[in-house]
Amino acid sequence: MIASRFPYVAAIAFAALALLPxxxxxxxxxxxxxxxxxxxxxxxxxxSLDLIxxxxxxxxxxxxxxxxxxxxxxxxxxxxxxxxxxxxxxxxLAAAALFAxxxxxxxxxxxxxxxIMITLAFGQMIYFLAVSLAAYGGDDGLTLPGRSTLLGSxxxxxxxxxxxxxxxxLAAVYLLCRAIVGSRFGRVLQGTRQxxxxxxxxxxxxxxxxxxxxxxxGMLGSVAGVLLANQAEFVSPAYMSWQRSGELIFMTxxxxxxxxxxxxIGAAAYLLLEEVLSHVTEHWKILFGPFLIxxxxxxxxxxxxxxxxxxx
Amino acid sequence: xxxxxxxxxxxxxxxxxxxxxxxxxxxxxxxxxxDFINLAHGVQYMVGAYLAAHFTAMTGSFFAGLALxxxxxxxxxxVLELLVFRHLYDRDHLDQVLATFGVILFxxxxxxxxxxSAPLSVPVPExxxxxxxxxxxxxxxxxxxxxxxxxxxxxxxxxxxxNHTRLGMLVRAGASxxxxxxxxxxxxxxxxxxxxxxxxxxxxxxxAMVAPILSVEPGMGDNLLILTFVVLVIGGIGSVRGAFVxxxxxxxxxxxxxxxxxxxxxxxxxxxxxxxxxxxxxxMLIYILMAAVxxxxxxxxxxxxx
Numbered sequence: 001m002i003a004s005r006f007p008y009v010a011a012i013a014f015a016a017l018a019l020l021p022x023x024x025x026x027x028x029x030x031x032x033x034x035x036x037x038x039x040x041x042x043x044x045x046x047x048s049l050d051l052i053x054x055x056x057x058x059x060x061x062x063x064x065x066x067x068x069x070x071x072x073x074x075x076x077x078x079x080x081x082x083x084x085x086x087x088x089x090x091x092x093l094a095a096a097a098l099f100a101x102x103x104x105x106x107x108x109x110x111x112x113x114x115x116i117m118i119t120l121a122f123g124q125m126i127y128f129l130a131v132s133l134a135a136y137g138g139d140d141g142l143t144l145p146g147r148s149t150l151l152g153s154x155x156x157x158x159x160x161x162x163x164x165x166x167x168x169x170l171a172a173v174y175l176l177c178r179a180i181v182g183s184r185f186g187r188v189l190q191g192t193r194q195x196x197x198x199x200x201x202x203x204x205x206x207x208x209x210x211x212x213x214x215x216x217x218g219m220l221g222s223v224a225g226v227l228l229a230n231q232a233e234f235v236s237p238a239y240m241s242w243q244r245s246g247e248l249i250f251m252t253x254x255x256x257x258x259x260x261x262x263x264x265i266g267a268a269a270y271l272l273l274e275e276v277l278s279h280v281t282e283h284w285k286i287l288f289g290p291f292l293i294x295x296x297x298x299x300x301x302x303x304x305x306x307x308x309x310x311x312x
Numbered sequence: 313x314x315x316x317x318x319x320x321x322x323x324x325x326x327x328x329x330x331x332x333x334x335x336x337x338x339x340x341x342x343x344x345x346x347d348f349i350n351l352a353h354g355v356q357y358m359v360g361a362y363l364a365a366h367f368t369a370m371t372g373s374f375f376a377g378l379a380l381x382x383x384x385x386x387x388x389x390x391v392l393e394l395l396v397f398r399h400l401y402d403r404d405h406l407d408q409v410l411a412t413f414g415v416i417l418f419x420x421x422x423x424x425x426x427x428x429s430a431p432l433s434v435p436v437p438e439x440x441x442x443x444x445x446x447x448x449x450x451x452x453x454x455x456x457x458x459x460x461x462x463x464x465x466x467x468x469x470x471x472x473x474x475n476h477t478r479l480g481m482l483v484r485a486g487a488s489x490x491x492x493x494x495x496x497x498x499x500x501x502x503x504x505x506x507x508x509x510x511x512x513x514x515x516x517x518x519x520a521m522v523a524p525i526l527s528v529e530p531g532m533g534d535n536l537l538i539l540t541f542v543v544l545v546i547g548g549i550g551s552v553r554g555a556f557v558x559x560x561x562x563x564x565x566x567x568x569x570x571x572x573x574x575x576x577x578x579x580x581x582x583x584x585x586x587x588x589x590x591x592x593x594x595x596m597l598i599y600i601l602m603a604a605v606x607x608x609x610x611x612x613x614x615x616x617x618x
Contacts (some may be wrong), residue, residue: 059406073535106603109610113349113405117541118606121599124538128595134588242538246413253410283425289418296411297399 009190009307010174010261017167021160031157034231035275039268040163040170041227044262046251046263047170048220051177053249054258055186056213057118062123063101063248066218068130068240069096075142075235085148085156085226092222099126100218104211130237133310141236148230156230166227170264173220177260180216189213254295256304265303316450321571323446323562327456327565330463331400334518335536336543336555337470338511344487344550346401346504352392352415354537356512358532360385360519361528362423365432374437374524381520382513388514393505412495416534424530431527459521466514467556474552487550539566542598546605548612562598569597570616 017040024032045067052058073092077083103122107115136142147156156162180186190200192206199206229235238244247270255266273291277284299306363384368377400408400431424515436455443451443583474480482503485493494500526532541560547554574590581589605613 006537053406060411061409104601106606109606113347114545114606114610116405116409117545117604120538120541121545124535125596129592130594132595134591187571239344244512246410249406250410250413255407257406266484283421285417285421286425289414289416289421292414292417293396293411296403296407296414 002191010264013261013264014167014171014174017170024206030159033043033163036230037159037163037166039271041224041231042251042271043264043267044170044173044227044250045221045224045248046255046267047173047177048217048310049222049248050252050260050263051180051220052210052213052217053252054260055181055193056189056210058108058210058214059218059249060116060214061116061242061245062119062121063217063221063244064240064244065099065123065126065222065281066096067225067228067244068126068237069099069218070222071229071235071239072130072133072136073222074148074226074229075087075144076136077146078146078148079136079142083146083149084139085150085151089223089280092226093219096218096222097215100215101211104214104218108207108210108214120242120245123242125238127237127240130240134299139237141234141238142236144229144233147233148226162231166231169223169227173223174260174264176220177220180213181260185209185212200308215286222263250292250295254302256302258303262302262304269303283296317445318568318572319447319450320452321568323456323460325564325567326560327460327463328567330460330467331518331522331562332536332539332543332563333556333559334463334466334521335515336540336547336559337466337552338508338514339540340544340547340550340552340555341483341487341507342504342511345483345500345507347490348397348401350397351409351412351537352419353511353515354533354540355416355419356385356389356515356533357519357536358528358530359388359419359422361514361523361526361532362427362432362519363516364520364523365434365528366427368434368523374434377434378520382517385516385519386509386513387391388503389516390509392459392512393508397508405486420530420534431528431529432523434523436524452563455524457559459525461548462521466517470552479506481501501601539598542602544612546602546612548614551612551614554559554612554614562601565601566595566598570594573597 017036020036021033024030024036045063048066049060049063052060070092073095074088077088077091082088103119107118107122110118130136131139134248146154147162150156150165156165180188188199188204188209189202192209196206225239228239251266252263252268253266254262255264256262274284274288277287281287295302301308335353335357338356339350342348342350342353360381363381364374364377366372366377367380367384371377371380392415394412400411403411429588436453440458444457446452472480474483482493482498486498486503491499493538539562543555543558546561547556547558549612573594574587575589577586577593580586609615
């Protein structure tokens with residue numbers, strides 16, 4: 001079974017991530033650390049998306065909105081002089097939970113194509129809201145005065161410290177999602193994915209489980225936003241453009257949906273591929289688009305599916 | 313003064329709504345018949361605009377450019393259907409979304425490679441330039457009226473096609489129950505190819521028509537696509553009538569809301585706060601409208617499926 005085997009792959013991935021700063025130090029390549037941090041941030045977002053996409057069959061095309069909410073929580077609080085990381089996190093989680101609850105309550109009244117289009121539209125709504133926030137940079141975005149502070153110290157300025165903070169966040173999100181998926185709640189959620197009518201017949205109300213999962217996924221997604229704003233020391237509406245949401249879905253599918261480990265690998269594969277292709281040509285998307293189509297048409301189950309096929 | 317402005321903005325809203333309808337009409341039929349979600353419909357609109365710009369510059373005449381752009385848009389749509397979309401009909405929505413997202417990335421970049429990143433502009437055709445007096449002290453550009461007129465003509469044509477021809481009957485039947493239509497011996501794939509090609513051409517037509525009043529640039533179809541989704545969700549997927557009503561509604565609410573939202577809020581709060589809030593809330597109006605419609609009618613105003 002893929003679920004029981006995959007933690008080994010995850011353990012290897014986490015061990016490699018833990019050792020990466022050592023490699024970066026030995027090779028003297030600071031870029032390795034920055035791309036590693038970026039991969040982990042997007043992995044957090046992709047794993048949170050997998051929770052609803054892979055286990056709840058909710059194809060949300062607005063997940064980047066939560067990254068944006070997290071990022072703007074950092075940006076807006078920092079602009080008002082509140083720089084504490086825990087304050088940023090608390091604001092991000094609360095705002096994301098509220099937004100997820102409000103939009104989820106409307107979106108989950110529908111199914112299928114409607115759900116995709118509505119989540120896309122709500123994502124776009126919050127994008128335009130950010131664009132119109134003239135006080136916080138509007139379209140141009142907002143440069144942060146500095147990274148979040150941890151109990152008053154600015155230790156996160158160090159790339160290594162920030163890297164390990166991100167790694168801890170990723171591990172926490174991963175383990176939390178694993179626990180959720182394995183719990184009674186997670187099994188009911190997977191039941192509604194397979195057959196909502198039957199779940200209803202045996203006494204579960206699918207809507208309640210789906211909206212709770214949607215809110216959790218949104219909150220975890222906002223954690224990625226808090227980290228992303230800190231890494232770039234910059235916040236912009238572009239973080240929540242609908243293309244971003246598309247990329248998040250692709251990372252999840254590329255790695256293998258419904259595996260939690262897959263999105264981690266998918267995020268790494270996606271960002272590294274983007275890095276390599278953008279060095280080949282500035283028009284890298286002209287190669288990337290067809291690649292995406294080929295993955296969808298021929299590589300079902302993503303990278304996790306390929307590994308499973310080879311007995312890994 | 314305010315009524316004149318309101319009138320102008322309503323006309324602008326109608327023109328925008330007509331545009332949305334041209335793009336939404338093809339999309340709603342494709343959804344309705346094949347249950348196929350095509351994100352790449354917005355780039356068809358962009359390709360139409362680029363083709364119009366290209367052929368207008370080549371021939372020196374907008375109408376000749378339009379006449380060449382339409383069959384080219386149709387051809388590109390059919391090639392895409394053959395190469396990509398055809399393989400996705402039996403897949404789930406997630407696969408369809410992703411693969412058509414790949415088509416968007418490809419085409420947005422492809423037009424950049426062919427025509428460059430700088431926006432192209434197309435001159436308004438001589439015959440339709442200038443303004444006309446609509447009422448006292450109110451001038452309105454002829455070209456925008458021409459867009460409204462041609463859009464209404466297309467809507468009328470669609471109405472006749474969908475409601476009074478055999479092909480239209482099959483399309484309507486397909487939207488309400490495709491497997492049953494196939495079981496009755498209709499080649500639903502071929503029907504779909506026709507619908508798809510027609511939809512691609514309509515989107516291309518919309519793009520070509522706005523080329524003289526908007527700048528033609530990569531990614532111009534993306535935002536329109538999302539507004540089209542709002543239109544479909546409000547109108548009900550598969551219903552051309554729903555798309556028409558919802559497109560005009562969205563067009564007018566968006567345009568009028570953006571210009572009058574701040575003024576309306578001034579009645580309730582201090583001017584500076586009103587203009588700030590107004591500017592923030594106005595772009596969200598149509599999404600709020602969509603949420604409200606969905607809350608009361610989850611399948612849209614005119615659901616096609618029984």
